[in-house]
Amino acid sequence: MIRYSVRRCEPALLSVDDFGYLGNDLELLVPYLDQAVNQKRQGVNILFYGRPGTGKTELTKALADRLGVGIYEVSYADEDDEPISGTRRLKAYKVAQSFFSNNKVLLMFDEIEDVVGDDQSFNPFLPKKQSNKGWMNRILEGNKIPAIWITNDIGSMDLAMVRRFDMSMEIPIPPKAKRKEIIQEACANLLSEKSIDKIAQNEAIAPALVSRAAKVISHIGTKRGEGDQAFENILNNTLKAQGYPKIQNNTPEPLPKSYDPRFINTDTDLKALAKGIRSNPNARLCLYGVPGTGKSAFGKWIADYTDKSFLLKKGSDLLSMWVGGTEENIANAFAQAREEDAILIFDEVDSFLQDRRSAQRSWEVTQVNEMLVQMENFNGVFIATTNLMSGLDQASLRRFDMKLEFGYLAAKQAWKLFCKECAVLGIDASENARLKKQIRSLRQLAPGDFAAVRRQHKFNPLQSAEVFLERLTQEVAIKEESAGVRMGFLQ
Numbered sequence: 001m002i003r004y005s006v007r008r009c010e011p012a013l014l015s016v017d018d019f020g021y022l023g024n025d026l027e028l029l030v031p032y033l034d035q036a037v038n039q040k041r042q043g044v045n046i047l048f049y050g051r052p053g054t055g056k057t058e059l060t061k062a063l064a065d066r067l068g069v070g071i072y073e074v075s076y077a078d079e080d081d082e083p084i085s086g087t088r089r090l091k092a093y094k095v096a097q098s099f100f101s102n103n104k105v106l107l108m109f110d111e112i113e114d115v116v117g118d119d120q121s122f123n124p125f126l127p128k129k130q131s132n133k134g135w136m137n138r139i140l141e142g143n144k145i146p147a148i149w150i151t152n153d154i155g156s157m158d159l160a161m162v163r164r165f166d167m168s169m170e171i172p173i174p175p176k177a178k179r180k181e182i183i184q185e186a187c188a189n190l191l192s193e194k195s196i197d198k199i200a201q202n203e204a205i206a207p208a209l210v211s212r213a214a215k216v217i218s219h220i221g222t223k224r225g226e227g228d229q230a231f232e233n234i235l236n237n238t239l240k241a242q243g244y245p246k247i248q249n250n251t252p253e254p255l256p257k258s259y260d261p262r263f264i265n266t267d268t269d270l271k272a273l274a275k276g277i278r279s280n281p282n283a284r285l286c287l288y289g290v291p292g293t294g295k296s297a298f299g300k301w302i303a304d305y306t307d308k309s310f311l312l313k314k315g316s317d318l319l320s321m322w323v324g325g326t327e328e329n330i331a332n333a334f335a336q337a338r339e340e341d342a343i344l345i346f347d348e349v350d351s352f353l354q355d356r357r358s359a360q361r362s363w364e365v366t367q368v369n370e371m372l373v374q375m376e377n378f379n380g381v382f383i384a385t386t387n388l389m390s391g392l393d394q395a396s397l398r399r400f401d402m403k404l405e406f407g408y409l410a411a412k413q414a415w416k417l418f419c420k421e422c423a424v425l426g427i428d429a430s431e432n433a434r435l436k437k438q439i440r441s442l443r444q445l446a447p448g449d450f451a452a453v454r455r456q457h458k459f460n461p462l463q464s465a466e467v468f469l470e471r472l473t474q475e476v477a478i479k480e481e482s483a484g485v486r487m488g489f490l491q
Contacts, residue, residue, distance in 0.1 A: 005084070005092030006099075009071045009108065012061035019059050021178050021339075025169050032167070034067050036146045037104050044146040047112075047162065049154040050171040053208030059171060060108050060148045070105040072096060086114035090139065093147075101144045110150045112157070140164045172332075174207065175339045176200055182207050186214045187231070195228040199235065203332055204244035209235055243322065255300055256454065258420045263447055264294050265407040273402075277381060278306040284375060284382045284399060286349075288389040289406035292448020295385035298406075299345040302383070309342040315351040326352070327370040334374040334382075341380070349384035353396045368393050375399050409447065411440035418472075421450055422465055425457060429465040438469060442476050449475040 019026055029046065036044040048056040064071035074093045076084060084092070089109070096107055115136065141164070149165070151157065162168060174182065180200035187196065187210070199205060213234040217227045236246040261270040277283050287295040296312065303310035311333065318329040330352065337344035346352070352371045354364065372395055375382060384400070386392065397403065409417065418439045422429035429435070439445075453462070453471045462468050 005075050005089075006072050006096040006107075007075050009061050009064075009073050012058060012065050014055070014058050014062050016059075016062045016066045018178075019055065019062065019171075021175050022169070022171070025167070029167060029169070030063065030066060033063060033106070033146055037067055037069055037106070040144065041146075042144055043141050045140050045143065045165050046146070046148045047165040047168040048148060048150045048171050049168065050152070051173065051206060052152045053206035054171045054173055055207045056150045056171045057108070057110060058207070060106070060150070063148070064106050067106070068104075070103065071108060072100065072105055073108045073110060076111075090115055090136070094139065097143050097145050097147075103145075105145060107143075107145050107147045108150065109147060112149045112151045113153045136161055137164060173203060173205065176203075176336055177339065179205055183210055186210050187217075190214060190217050190227050191231055192228055195231065198249055199232065199247055202235075202239070202245070202247045203329070203336075204239055204242070205235065205247075209238055213238075245317075255297060255304070256451065257424050258417065258450075259297065259301060260417075260420070261298060261301060263409065263413050263417045264298060265410050265413060266404050268402075268404055270298070274302055274305045277302060281306060281308070281381050282379050284378070284401045285384070286389075286392075286397070286400040286403045287383060287385045287406055288403065289387070290408065290444075290446065291387050292446035292451075293406035293408065294447045295406050296345060296347050297447070299343065299383040299385070302381070303343040306343070306381075308381070309340055310345055311337050311340065311342040312345045312347060314347045318346075319351065324366075326367050330367070330370050330374055334378050337378070337380055337382075343381040343383065344378070345383045345385070347385050348387070350386045350388045350391055353384075353386075353392045355391060355393045356395075368396070372396060372399060408443075409445045414442060414445050415439050417447065417450060418465075418468070421454065422468065425454070425462060425468075427462055427465055427468060429468075432465070435465060435469060439472075442472065444476050444479050445472065 016026065016030065033044070033046070035041070048059065050056060061071055074089050074096065076089075093107065093109055100107070137160075140161075154162070154170075173179070180196060183191070183196050183199055183205075191199075199210075213231050216234055217231050220227065220230070232247050239246055261274070264270060287298060289295065299312070300310055313333050318326055318333065320326045320329055333344065333346075336342070349371075352367050354368065356365050356368050372393075375396070376399060389403075389405075415436055419429050449472055452475055453468065456462075456471060462471070
């Protein structure tokens, strides 16, 4: 029976060092297992859980390599290659415990949910889960060989059973830097550097997805760079089936050459603020005000000024259709910012910090709670932007060190920005009293209006400063008409 019920695992493809991002948990686990094997301690059980494909099985094999012991897995199939039920797998596990009792080995039991959800029952007078639960508890208390149990669905396990494991470790999707390293190792001769960077930005890319896509592309025989789109298509199809967002080009757009924080209308000296953040990079800022006033751009400028990378997250990046998914994405964003020592920017933060007093569903409250906890525990620079300050949760306002309002351009700012934009675009804007007066008189003019016209210039070139003014006027008119304000110039 042992021949078909338990099999020796294939050699590990990774080392324990490849899982260094697991941090303190791994540093505790390795010496604990080493001692358990050498001292033949009884009842040593470790639980690995997490999404499919995150490397739980590979980590188990890598641990065996580090400890210099054999690693055996309880099989899924019998001698006829027929699936083994959960209860039969447990019996096979018991036999293996007895068979290897005098050997220095580890046992791996993958997909423990097979046992928890088994249709068979050892005692027909007991409910299915209660019967398996009782036997599982005895197994976890009396095993002679250290065992590592793996599940993709921690929610299927009884909490009383979970507490019987010596250590329970979540094996998450690797952080961005590690994802990039994994992709480079698996696809160095298949993908361009640009594609590798693009794929690594997706937080749902598990190592198993990369290795399977690489296997397909390598058999096609494409040269490096030629398989970029095909590789991304394979990954996107799997991500879609799993309910995760597809790979996107999240390379942030650089600040325009004309950018200068002096063109932000606020009552705070922004350069002095930036100097303070550079000397003490621990700040939580809330930037609020009407759209287009440069809130997100200022966050990027702060990152440039302090010589840090920045991590920009929009509502679409964080909101999830799954219960608890948004909270997980929020936590992951803060964790990524810590790992990369990046300035974290949440655009449209009102999506996650709505006043809990008006909440109608429990998840609306838990999202806010998660945001507050993460903000409180984050020791870097966090910048939140919103157009709807009045709807934010009151507790969140107390957690922001500063709340800065960004308004429409003042008359002097508007003219100086106009001149600078014209210089960048190669348009003559020599001193013109009439032009200056009209620019200074535009109501509700914001840096975002200049950005819109600048983008138009790429496909509909500006012929003169007067045309530039005309298009700015059109941008402002749209805002004023939507607000019910009659268009015109201030006198």
